[in-house]
Amino acid sequence: MEGNGKAATRRTTRSIDFFRGFLRSPGDVGSIIPSSRFLERRIINTSEVASARTVVELGPGTGGTTRAILAAMPEDARLLTIELDPQFSTILEGFGDSRLIPHTGSAVDLADILAQHGLGAPDVVISGIPFSTMPREIGLAIIAAVRDNLAPGGRFVAYQFRGAVGRLGKEVIGEPAVELEVLNIPPMRFYTWQVEKSSAATG
Template sequence: MEATTFIRNFIKYPDMIGAVWPSSKFLAKKMITDVNFENAKCIVEYGPGTGIFTNELIKNKKENTILLVLELNKELYNTLEEKYSNIKNVHIINDTAENVGMYVNQYGFECADYIISGLPFTAFPEELSKSILTNTLEILNKEGKFITFQYTLLKKNFMKKFFPSININFEMINIPPAFVFSCSKEK
């Protein structure tokens, strides 16, 4: 069911959905490796799709940690809302990642500790990518991390304009294989 929803939305919105198949559980586990769940108070997820990363975040976060999940696609948002709306401190939001600061503040925080992203930056216009990353940088805690994945290294130099420290890992067991960028504000 989730794969069908994902594929249908890729066909309808190829510029919003950057892959033809949902991310693997292996990629999801790699995406959360650098998250310190013991200390995280506010975690944000951009572009969760059908919720592969969301599942891992919920399984590992502390009960009192707030998880804000931003999904712009209405159909995917509805699927996520159905799955997660009854979980304490998990908030599904139908909006763009550009508005992240508003939601972090609305839920009582000045900054997010971690931002996990499934957004396809290589498919986005440069201005949209700049806007999202600028807002991410502004709302991310000084010691926080922005963790995203991409299918190529094409956006590495672009991301370095925002994050001076980027650690890259590779996950082979995914369709297609993916690079995980763990980005920090400080070197």
């Protein structure tokens, strides 16, 4: 029961922090409500982080999805989170997991950020950032940065409740596979691209 109480307290704290982040920058936060455990489970399964060595999460927010990714990752894997809101990054710094590297900055600069932290090409990039509210050229630049920096055969998984990332991604990477997670508020679409080995960067 004590464990359940701690989990409930953590979820409440996440919700408050998430709402504060939404009020600070509503255009940069994908939803007013943190992700559900069903969404987190689908993120893990779709991104295949259990077999990854380097993972990048764009827009981790208060870290609910980050905790789920860390729990599923191998012990020798690394997780780089990229977040525009410095207060969210501060929350992640308190996780105390040596595999986690919180970074405050823009996903457009993915190549430089990977180099700054001594990381090679990621096996998977997971994105919860709201492509529907950002300028089109920024969205295209982020997706291009992901494409250009993924390891050969790497995966890009974006979960959104609007379809902007699917349309933008089609221009940059090609047609995505699409799934729907209805057990979340709001329901989320999952867009997945597997970058061809011949076109992926090698780091």
